[in-house]
Amino acid sequence: MVEKNFLVIGSGVAGLTFAVKMAEKHPDRNVIIVTKGDEDESNTKYAQGGIAVVLDMEEDSFQKHIQDTLIAGDGLCDREVVEMVVKEGPQRLKELIAWEANFDLNSEGDFDLGKEGGHSEYRVVHHKDVTGYEVERALLQRVHQLPNIELLSHHFAIDLITDHHLNSKNDNDISCYGAYVLNQKNGEILTIKADNTLLASGGIGRVYGHTTNPIIATGDGIAMAYRAKAKIKDMEFIQFHPTALYNPEGGSYFLISEAVRGFGAYLRNKSGYRFMPDYDDRAELASRDIVSQSIDNELKKSGDSHVFLDCTHLDMVAFKKHFPNIYDKCKEYHIDVEKDWIPVVPASHYLCGGIVVDKQGKTSISNLYACGECSKTGLHGANRLASNSLLEALVYAHNIFKALSVDSQESRQLSIPDWNDEGTSIPKEHILIQHNLKELQALMRDYVGIVRSNKRLHKAITRLDLIYNEVEEFYKESKITTTLCELRNMVNVAHLIISQSLEQKENRGGYFNSDNI
Incomplete structure (x- = not known):
């Protein structure tokens, strides 16, 4: 110990x-x-x-x-x-x-x-x-x-x-x-x-x-x-960052900082229309919940997978000085910020x-x-x-x-048992972890995303219960691995998000339920 x-x-x-x-x-x-x-x-x-x-x-x-x-x-x-x-x-x-x-x-x-x-x-x-x-x-x-x-x-x-x-x-x-x-x-x-x-x-x-x-x-x-x-x-109350660099393959999304919009960049739809002034007087500088919900609405209307952040009108010398990391990352994706609009989409960002x-x-x-x-x-x-x-x-x-x-306590004299994994074995079927992980993430994106509804939230709870039971059974019989523990933790967190979403009867900040209108 x-x-x-x-x-x-x-x-x-x-x-x-x-x-x-x-x-x-x-x-x-x-x-x-x-x-x-x-x-x-x-x-x-x-x-x-x-x-x-x-x-x-x-x-x-x-x-x-x-x-x-x-x-x-x-x-x-x-x-x-x-x-x-x-x-x-x-x-x-x-x-x-x-x-x-x-x-x-x-x-x-x-x-x-x-x-x-x-x-x-x-x-x-x-x-x-x-x-x-x-x-x-x-x-x-x-x-x-x-x-x-x-x-x-x-x-x-x-x-x-x-x-x-x-x-x-x-x-x-x-x-x-x-x-x-x-x-x-x-x-x-x-x-x-x-x-x-x-x-x-x-x-x-x-x-x-x-x-x-x-x-x-x-x-x-x-x-x-x-x-x-x-x-x-x-x-x-999950904050979705409005402007993550769109990644068609999914996974981690590179963040295009809020400061880029503070620097003067515009959000445009596929046809080039600057839509944020239609939603808020502060336009691109509205708070993140409003910008994310606005983009989500634009994407639902158009069926597109992303919108664009237009930096082409900005002072590019100053832009490169302020945002060298963003400039270089866009270049990696063959996006020339001086000429090209940056494809962006909201992504889970902050709790x-x-x-x-x-x-x-x-x-x-x-x-x-x-x-x-x-x-x-x-x-x-x-x-x-x-x-x-x-x-x-x-x-x-x-x-x-x-x-x-x-207020620091003195060390307590306690007999704490060591971890007991008696009767467990090394898991042979890691595919079960990956399958449940992908199912969980898809469930949260589709049913518990930027805009929610009671029907989708109830469906999410039902499906999550099935994942939870599988994961807990697997956890009890397996020796500890990081991926298994992480999945177990994510299932717990998903339960908290869904159950507390159902308890929230008002649309506030980062929470929007279409049944609360």
Whole structure:
């Protein structure tokens, strides 16, 4: 058994920020980070746009940022949380800069602030079009400088250790004692005991298959928390990014940043008609839910598979400077941005709900915290404002660090059983996993997508039950593999999305049900 003060599950901005802060300020405490891919593989790495922070107090203000966030959240944000996150932004940015994260400057030496959909002012701090990659680089660099942090890549968290594993029958006061973790290289299952555990495991995009998220985004943290009986809420509010580079073969979709529309690009249908002014006065700069639903409507009317993003009228020298990664990726697909329109389609991008936490990141389970996309803080409400996600992760990682610096429990003397896989065998039929995965993803895209209906949601529940029973039976008789556990987690997440969609009787933000009109 491995014993640590703090277990962090996930190596994106949320988990790494907490780990760095705790290790820096408390050299006598130890932190272990487990992540199932390479150490830098996370949703953070692929965040293009930037971090929304109010810095120009002459043109901008905290109140404007707060109002923009509330409008995007469509009445379901927690105003106190929004105010807290927005006002803490500048200080959290300073810390990133102190950890040697670099952000673009203009000719006067000030931050080159960008503007994205839903924002009333220029306030997005960025590093070209690879902001998340730069933040991840800086944080990992700092992590490796701190001797009291251990980072285990290619280690998959299977389940949280709770009172259930200690044969306690009290469901009203559940505590977390760490997690069972699979070493993917040798198949060993570690028992990691921790005084406090932080879930910073990212999003759920792979549940839909067509997504801007990396292959690791399978909702593992939310599923583990759900099985441990943590409170989960607002799972119906899935944000579909309006402009993912269309990939006729499916799978991962490359993100064409919101900032490109902020830079002046137009959305057009196949005939060249610029349709967004028909749907919203803000046109291409409307919030993501409106742009995604508008594109979805255009595609349903035309029967086309995608629309286009037109950048041909833009200053191409400036475009290449701001979006070199996007320019090069389009070139790979034989799209000349100077002459060609970019084929785009909405794709699953961000979950606005998740594991319910308070302002200190505490979940409903003792000694279990959650941060980043897997958490539901109240900041996003029914729809996330662009570039508020990295900001939220930074603020909540700091708040959790503060709470645990004051309120850190002493190590508990507990006898935790090792993982028991007696009676299981190595699965021979991996095709069963792949078949169920494809069926699940098709089910979610077709029945639980941008526009939903009660009939489709009920059909989805019925079909999901069949997949669930097959997967659970396979899980009970098989030795643990990452792909099997990921599928199990995605089935749990799909259940939460569908059941909470049926409970939602209003169309708000990222949720639209045609029967609620």
